[in-house]
Amino acid sequence: MEDARLQFGREAEKYLASTTHSDAAELGYLVRFAAPKGGPVLDVATGAGHTAYAFAPYASRVVATDLTPEMLAIVEREAAQRSLGNVATALMPAESLEVADESFEGVTCRLAPHHFHDVVAFLREVFRVLRPGGWFLLVDTVGIDGDARADADLDRFERLRDPSHVRNYTPEAWRSMIEAAGLRVERFEVGSRTQNFESWLDRMSVGEPARSEVRDILVNSAGALRDYLVPKGDGSGLGFTLRHVIALGRKPD
């Protein structure tokens, strides 16, 4: 927990500028995917707040939470600049959401659970804070189903770049965990996004020797790991792919 807090405190402004996190087309797609009904939304581990800003016009209120004060300061500033008067922030852990039972129509969590130390506790909290009939939108990078070795190597690749990375759960693990928390999985998609390797490292200010180690894993990857990462190009044009899940869970009425 403290690892993520330190890491993101240092890199907060980069997340505001990150095209991976601020892609307007993807954010618009996510709003349509969740189809909010206008009630209050809780955005867990908001980071620089991009998901909170996207849902704010479709919600009575968005409460954006994070463990990193620097991130929440950015969200406060940006929400004001964007004239989003219904975005509020509070610092709390994802695994213990300090809000009343059944107080939100929707919960969003995007590109963050791979940092959580207890995803099951997080999902239990999502269920608790949702109103009956409420929805949960999850977006996160995923691991590799069916090849435990490649899956572990992917996490090593991620952790070398970002020591606060905990785990990319596989798509099937996500489906099972969401259902085990009591939510019905209504929609479930796996997509992919191409990353520029150097920009991806720069966002976390990765220095040597980790930089070379991550590059070696990518360039020398084989089998299921290579099928997942799909390395392309070289030098400053080196790119690769990360897959992500987009899931919508519903709390029964």
Next chain:
Amino acid sequence: MIDPGLLEVLACPRCESRPPLREEGEELVCTVCNYRYRVVDGIPHLLVEEAIPPKEGQSGQGSD
């Protein structure tokens, strides 16, 4: 001052029943255990490990 709509949904991190908090100056105070939580630059910090014990004279009932 905390946004009243936000204050309405926030709950005490220490108490099992998730009781509401009230605003006192730059702090939020649990309506059951009276433990206090800092509000820094307008942002409530709701961390159980940063809970401040009740002020003298206030009954600290312990978490529920």
